[in-house]
Amino acid sequence: MPRSFLVKKYFTTKKPNYSELESQTDPFSAVVPERYPLAELPTGENGSSDACYPAGLVWNVGILPALYTPVSPSTTSAPGPLDLSSQSSTSSSSSSEEDEGRTSDPPSPEPADCFQCTRCRKSYSGPAALSRHQLTCAGGGDPQRACSSPAGRSSAFRCKHCPKEYNSLGALKMHIRSHTLPCVCTTCGKAFSRPWLLRGHIRTHTGERPFSCPHCSRAFADRSNLRAHLQTHSEVKKYQCGACSRTFSRMSLLHKHTLTGCAST
DNA sequence: CTGGGGATGGGGCCC
DNA sequence: AGGGCCCCATCCCCA
Numbered sequence: 001m002p003r004s005f006l007v008k009k010y011f012t013t014k015k016p017n018y019s020e021l022e023s024q025t026d027p028f029s030a031v032v033p034e035r036y037p038l039a040e041l042p043t044g045e046n047g048s049s050d051a052c053y054p055a056g057l058v059w060n061v062g063i064l065p066a067l068y069t070p071v072s073p074s075t076t077s078a079p080g081p082l083d084l085s086s087q088s089s090t091s092s093s094s095s096s097e098e099d100e101g102r103t104s105d106p107p108s109p110e111p112a113d114c115f116q117c118t119r120c121r122k123s124y125s126g127p128a129a130l131s132r133h134q135l136t137c138a139g140g141g142d143p144q145r146a147c148s149s150p151a152g153r154s155s156a157f158r159c160k161h162c163p164k165e166y167n168s169l170g171a172l173k174m175h176i177r178s179h180t181l182p183c184v185c186t187t188c189g190k191a192f193s194r195p196w197l198l199r200g201h202i203r204t205h206t207g208e209r210p211f212s213c214p215h216c217s218r219a220f221a222d223r224s225n226l227r228a229h230l231q232t233h234s235e236v237k238k239y240q241c242g243a244c245s246r247t248f249s250r251m252s253l254l255h256k257h258t259l260t261g262c263a264s265t
Numbered sequence: 266c267t268g269g270g271g272a273t274g275g276g277g278c279c280c
Numbered sequence: 281a282g283g284g285c286c287c288c289a290t291c292c293c294c295a
Contacts, residue, residue, distance in 0.1 A: 169281090170281060170282060170283095171276095173282085174275090174276090174282090174283095175275090178274075178275075192273080192274090193274075193275085194274090194275090194283095194284085195283085195284075196284065196285065197272095197273065197274075197275095200272075200273075201272075201273080204271075204272070218270090220270080220271085221271080221272085222271075222272070222273085223286080223287085224272095224273095224286095224287070224288075224289085225269095225270065225271065225272080227287085227288090228269080228270075229269075229270075231269095232268080232269065232270095248268085249268075249269075250268085250269080250289095250290095251288095251289075251290085252289090252290070252291085253267075253268065253269085256266085256267075256268095257267090
């Protein structure tokens with residue numbers, strides 16, 4: 001089943017009031033227990049502006065139901081592309097090739113994306129999209145691949161915690177959050193790089209499950225998990241074994257299938 | 266062993 | 281320019 005049921009815009013209303021979550025200089029020292037090791041905290045310019053969660057603030061989950069509406073999938077069931085054999089299982093930073101398989105939207109046989117990044121070779125449909133991409137393009141985020149073009153290589157912004165380099169301060173700041181983990185759960189002290197990650201985590205405490213399956217009674221706290229679940233309702237699943245044509249709801253299952261020995265191989 | 270759910274991380278894009 | 285969201289990917293665990 002294609003994920004044409006995945007309507008892109010579920011949220012028509014605006015988000016939680018993040019002004020509540022303003023600057024806390026060091027949320028970790030008092031809140032985070034030892035069992036949640038944190039990356040080394042940067043001082044000054046990098047750390048302070050990244051804090052998003054004031055000590056003592058507990059998310060008002062009461063506002064969430066109004067913000068998250070259940071998925072209302074379309075009922076289209078045209079079989080989608082299943083050949084995902086080129087997907088990598090190990091790389092979390094998608095390469096340009098992998099990026100083309102990231103979505104199960106029907107592939108355009110002749111991509112209209114004729115604006116190509118000279119660094120990472122990703123294609124975009126318009127100059128604006130390309131321009132936006134190039135603000136943060138570091139060759140896919142992989143330092144090994146970053147801006148290999150001699151002319152294009154600027155690497156003006158380098159993370160001081162790891163080898164990653166970025167071409168914009170904004171991209172670097174976002175990356176640094178993965179080191180500083182400024183968003184701290186006041187319930188358990190676990191820290192996250194982004195507010196929405198924390199929000200999802202807090203649902204594990206509250207039990208809130210705003211994403212309901214339209215085919216059964218199950219509900220999920222996370223949209224991605226609902227999406228994975230919806231695969232289980234589909235007869236033809238997204239990931240197909242190239243050898244035996246058997247389909248799987250998850251790539252990990254397909255991987256297991258191939259590794260443990262597909263009967264057709 | 267397989268399939269599925271829970272939880273989480275990160276890049277890209279939209280506003 | 282930056283915040284926030286979307287989507288994908290992956291790991292872990294359990295039935």
